[in-house]
Amino acid sequence: xxxxxxxxxxxxxxxxxxxxxxxxxxxxxxxxxxxxxxxxxxxxxxxxxxxxxxxxxxxxxxxxxxxxxxxxxxxxxxxxxxxxxxxxxxxxxxxxxxxxxxxxxxxxxxxxxxxxxxxxxxxxxxxxxxxxxxxxxxxxxxxxxxxxxxxxxxxxxxxxxxxxxxxxxxxxxxxxxxxxxxxxxxxxxxxxxxxxxxxxxxxxxxxxxxxxxxxxxxxxxxxxxxxxxxxxx
Numbered sequence: 001x002x003x004x005x006x007x008x009x010x011x012x013x014x015x016x017x018x019x020x021x022x023x024x025x026x027x028x029x030x031x032x033x034x035x036x037x038x039x040x041x042x043x044x045x046x047x048x049x050x051x052x053x054x055x056x057x058x059x060x061x062x063x064x065x066x067x068x069x070x071x072x073x074x075x076x077x078x079x080x081x082x083x084x085x086x087x088x089x090x091x092x093x094x095x096x097x098x099x100x101x102x103x104x105x106x107x108x109x110x111x112x113x114x115x116x117x118x119x120x121x122x123x124x125x126x127x128x129x130x131x132x133x134x135x136x137x138x139x140x141x142x143x144x145x146x147x148x149x150x151x152x153x154x155x156x157x158x159x160x161x162x163x164x165x166x167x168x169x170x171x172x173x174x175x176x177x178x179x180x181x182x183x184x185x186x187x188x189x190x191x192x193x194x195x196x197x198x199x200x201x202x203x204x205x206x207x208x209x210x211x212x213x214x215x216x217x218x219x220x221x222x223x224x225x226x227x228x229x230x231x232x233x
Contacts, residue, residue: 008216011066015074018058019081025052026082026121027089027111049190053197055125056159057205059132060152065212067220068137068227075129076232079122086118117171124167130229132159137222145219148209149202156198164191 025048032047062071089111097104136155143151168187172178178186213219 008066010212010216011070014058014062015077018055018074019078021051021054021058022078022082022125023085027085045193049193053194056132056156056198057201059129060136060155060205061208061212063133063136064140064209065216065218065220068133068222068225071133072229073232075126079126082122120167120170123170124163127166128159128163131162132156134227137225141221141223148206152202152205153198157195160191160194
C-alpha cells in the first residue's frame with residue numbers, strides 16, 4: 001500500500017486536536033492579556049502564548065511520524081477552517097440581536113476582531129507551520145533520524161521566527177497605539193516565551209513521538225518529497 005493511501009489510526013484525531021488548538025487560540029485566547037507575578041516581578045502577556053506553541057508541538061509530531069505531505073494537508077485544512085470560523089463569527093456579530101437578548105455588546109467586546117488582525121494571524125500561522133514542517137523534515141534526513149530534540153527545537157526556532165516576523169508588523173505596524181519599539185518588544189518577548197515553551201515540552205515530545213511511531217508502525221523520512229507548500233494532494 002502506498003503512503004498516499006495508507007490509513008493511519010491516530011492521524012484524524014491529531015488533525016482534530018491541531019485545528020481545535022488553533023481555533024481556541026485565534027478566537028478566544030488571542031484577545032486576552034494575563035500576567036505572571038512573583039513578589040515584585042510583574043510580567044503581562046497574551047494568554048495565547050500558553051497554548052499556541054502546542055500547535056508547533058503537534059506539527060512536530062505530524063512531520064516526524066507521518067512526513068511533510070500529510071502535515072501539509074493538515075495545515076491547509078486548518079487554514080480553511082480558520083478562515084471559515086472568522087467569517088462565521090463576524091456574520092454572527094452582524095446579526096441584529098432580539099430585544100430580549102441583552103448580550104450583544106458583550107459578544108462584540110469579546111469576539112470582535114479586526115479583519116487585519118485575523119488576516120495577519122492566518123497568514124503568519126500558515127507560513128510558520130510550513131517552515132516548521134520543512135525544517136524538521138530536512139533535519140530528520142540530515143541527522144538520519146537522530147537527535148529529535150535538535151529537530152523539534154530547531155524547527156520551532158525557524159517556524160516561530162517566520163510567524164513572529166509576519167504577524168506583528170502585519171497586525172500592528174502603522175497603528176498609533178503601537179510604536180515601533182513596542183512592536184519590537186512584543187515580538188522579542190513572545191518569541192522567547194514560545195521557544196522556552198518548546199524546550200520545556202521536549203520530554204513530552206519524546207514520549208508521544210515514540211509511542212505514536214510504534215502505534216502507527218510509521219517513521220517517515222522525506223527523502224523524495226516534493227516540498228511545494230501549494231501542492232495539497
